[in-house]
Amino acid sequence: MYLLEQAQGGSLAQFGVKAENGQPAIDDNGDVLLYQETTVPSNGFQLMLYQNNLTTFQVIAD
Amino acid sequence: MTGLQAELSGNGNGICEYGELCVPAAELGFDDNGNALYFSPTGYPTGSRVAVTNLGLGADGIADDSFVISFVGTPTGASRTNPWLPNVPLFFSANQGLWTIRVDVQNQLGPPNAMVVHPTTAIAVAQIGDLIYGYKIAAIGVNGQIGNAAKDETNEFRTMRRGDHRVAFWASTTSGEQMIVRGNHLDSDQDGLLDHWETTGIDMDQDGVVDLDLPAMGANPNVRHLFVEMDWIADQPGYIISFQPVPGVVSPLPGQLTAPLASMFANAPELTGNMYGALYDGGNPAAIPAGITLHIDGGSGQDLRERPFSLNMGAGPSEWRRPDRPEWNQQRRAAGNHLLRQA
Numbered sequence: 086m087y088l089l090e091q092a093q094g095g096s097l098a099q100f101g102v103k104a105e106n107g108q109p110a111i112d113d114n115g116d117v118l119l120y121q122e123t124t125v126p127s128n129g130f131q132l133m134l135y136q137n138n139l140t141t142f143q144v145i146a147d
Numbered sequence: 148m149t150g151l152q153a154e155l156s157g158n159g160n161g162i163c164e165y166g167e168l169c170v171p172a173a174e175l176g177f178d179d180n181g182n183a184l185y186f187s188p189t190g191y192p193t194g195s196r197v198a199v200t201n202l203g204l205g206a207d208g209i210a211d212d213s214f215v216i217s218f219v220g221t222p223t224g225a226s227r228t229n230p231w232l233p234n235v236p237l238f239f240s241a242n243q244g245l246w247t248i249r250v251d252v253q254n255q256l257g258p259p260n261a262m263v264v265h266p267t268t269a270i271a272v273a274q275i276g277d278l279i280y281g282y283k284i285a286a287i288g289v290n291g292q293i294g295n296a297a298k299d300e301t302n303e304f305r306t307m308r309r310g311d312h313r314v315a316f317w318a319s320t321t322s323g324e325q326m327i328v329r330g331n332h333l334d335s336d337q338d339g340l341l342d343h344w345e346t347t348g349i350d351m352d353q354d355g356v357v358d359l360d361l362p363a364m365g366a367n368p369n370v371r372h373l374f375v376e377m378d379w380i381a382d383q384p385g386y387i388i389s390f391q392p393v394p395g396v397v398s399p400l401p402g403q404l405t406a407p408l409a410s411m412f413a414n415a416p417e418l419t420g421n422m423y424g425a426l427y428d429g430g431n432p433a434a435i436p437a438g439i440t441l442h443i444d445g446g447s448g449q450d451l452r453e454r455p456f457s458l459n460m461g462a463g464p465s466e467w468r469r470p471d472r473p474e475w476n477q478q479r480r481a482a483g484n485h486l487l488r489q490a
Contacts, residue, residue, distance in 0.1 A: 109327045110291030111315035113200075113427060114298045117329055118291075137302050139329065 123147070171223075175239070175269060178224045186269075190221025190243060198293045200312050205422045210262060213309040214250045215332075217272075217293040219243060232352060244274030245287050247332070249310050272314055272330055278353060282324060288317040296333055297427035306424040306433040308337050335368050336435055337423065342368035363462035364442055371439040373412060377456070391450065397443050398454030409458060412439040 110118045115137040123129040131147035154160070157167030173183035197218040205211025226238035249267045254260050277284050296313050299305045315329045333342040345366035348357035366372050377397070380390040399406045405413065417437040424432030445456030 108288065108290035109315040109317055111294040111313055111329065113295040114302075115294070115296065115313055115329070117315045117327060119327060135327075137298055137300065 118145075175222050176226060179227050182224065184222055184224050184226065186220045187223050190223075192219050192243070195219045196289060196291070198289070198291055200293045200295050202295055202307055202309065202311070202425060204309065204425055209252050210254065211422060212252045214252070215293060215310065215312045216248045216250065217289070217314060218246060219287060219289060220246050220269075229352065235352060239271040240274050240276055242275040243287065244277070245272040245289060245292065245314065245316050246270065247272060247293070247312070247314070251309065273316070273318065273328070279318065279320075279326070279328060282318075282320040282322065282326070284318045285321045286319045292316050295427070296331065304427055304430070306335070306426055308334055308424050310334060333368075336371050337418070338371040338373065338439070340366060340368075340372060340374075345372070360462065365440065365459055365461045370436055371415070372442060373439050374442045375444070377443050377445040391448075392445065392456060394450050394452040394454060396450075397445055397456055397458050398450055398452060406458075409441045409443075412441040415439045 108120045112118070117135040117139065119133045119135065119142075121131055121133055123131055129147065131144050133142045134145050135142045152163035152169040153172035154163045155168045155170045157164060157169075163169035171183060171185040173185065175184035175186070178184055195218070197216065199214055199216050201209075202213045203209075204213060221243040222239060222241055225236040225241040227236070229235045229237040246269045248269045251265045251267075252262060253265060254262055273279065273284060273287065275284050275287065293312055293314050295307050296311045297304060297307060311333045313329060313331055315327065317325065317327055319325050331343065334340065335342050340361065344359075345361050345368040348361050348363070349359040350356060351358045361372075361374070364374070366374075377392065379392065382389050382391075394400055395403075395406055396408065397406055404410075415438055418435040421432060423435055426432050440459060442460055443456075443458040444460055445458075448456045450456060
């Protein structure tokens with residue numbers, strides 16, 4: 086059994102994405118790298134890095 | 148992928164060898180009708196990645212290491228039914244899902260002390276049809292879905308233990324949402340009870356209600372605990388002997404602080420060194436503290452010295468065999484250890 090993550094403070098760490106085939110990757114530190122399509126610009130994409138606590142992210146490529 | 152194979156006829160050594168007639172092994176157990184369950188050869192999605200994480204422990208190389216393999220697959224059927232919840236599988240459904248298998252590398256205890264791998268039974272992370280916070284999963288996608296658990300939630304390095312890992316996957320829901328989910332599988336004290344079981348209890352059927360309240364019974368994710376349910380044969384008509392535990396089994400005898408059984412576990416040594424954990428920065432792993440707290444659920448009765456049959460159960464005995472909630476006992480047994488005592 087797995088514990089599905091909750092952010093600190095008890096709120097659900099859940100974030101909407103726009104990706105026909107979501108491709109999250111996780112590293113040993115618990116950071117989650119996510120590919121996301123963008124609406125502005127249309128049909129663009131960006132790579133977002135959600136760090137370990139899953140409460141903030143950085144766009145590391147777009 | 149081809150799953151494990153079991154020898155059907157051949158030289159009788161139980162290993163599927165070239166030229167022998169073999170069938171898929173029951174790598175996922177058996178269903179209600181006794182049929183072997185395994186991963187369907189056609190149930191692996193095209194282009195879905197298998198991901199592996201490795202925790203280096205003990206000797207150099209892969210000796211003593213632990214691996215966790217993660218993949219999307221589909222069982223040939225659902226697990227046996229939960230006896231108290233009709234039509235609900237006890238462990239997994241027949242749907243496609245994300246799974247993990249832990250594999251430990253060990254050496255044989257006797258000559259030739261060869262290196263061997265010990266895979267554990269696959270466990271489902273999430274399957275299509277499961278509920279995640281009220282959303283029903285319609286599809287699952289993965290890329291690099293597994294990693295070690297090198298840091299805690301505050302971003303500090305933690306000692307990684309055998310079997311610890313995190314997973315991340317994408318899921319769409321039947322109501323049109325998409326989400327990225329990260330899951331933890333951590334056992335910081337290596338007592339076989341996952342950390343979140345020991346902090347929040349076990350919700351066996353994922354209905355949002357804790358079925359087994361381990362923290363109320365004293366569980367702690369950083370101290371080893373052993374929970375044992377103890378049953379015995381009822382007194383039989385015509386026999387003068389009784390099978391119930393005598394004083395000294397659970398309760399201490401006069402002059403003892405604790406019964407010998409509890410003392411034996413309490414005196415378990417500290418576990419130190421790189422066989423029991425690793426730090427990502429190469430530092431010395433934290434020791435697993437000495438002592439195992441024994442919890443015995445022997446019900447609410449008392450022995451001949453009017454001492455409880457139960458030990459260290461906290462709020463547990465108040466739940467004992469509640470007639471209004473029979474599934475509680477079944478679900479507890481699915482998660483716990485079971486001691487059958489005979490005279």
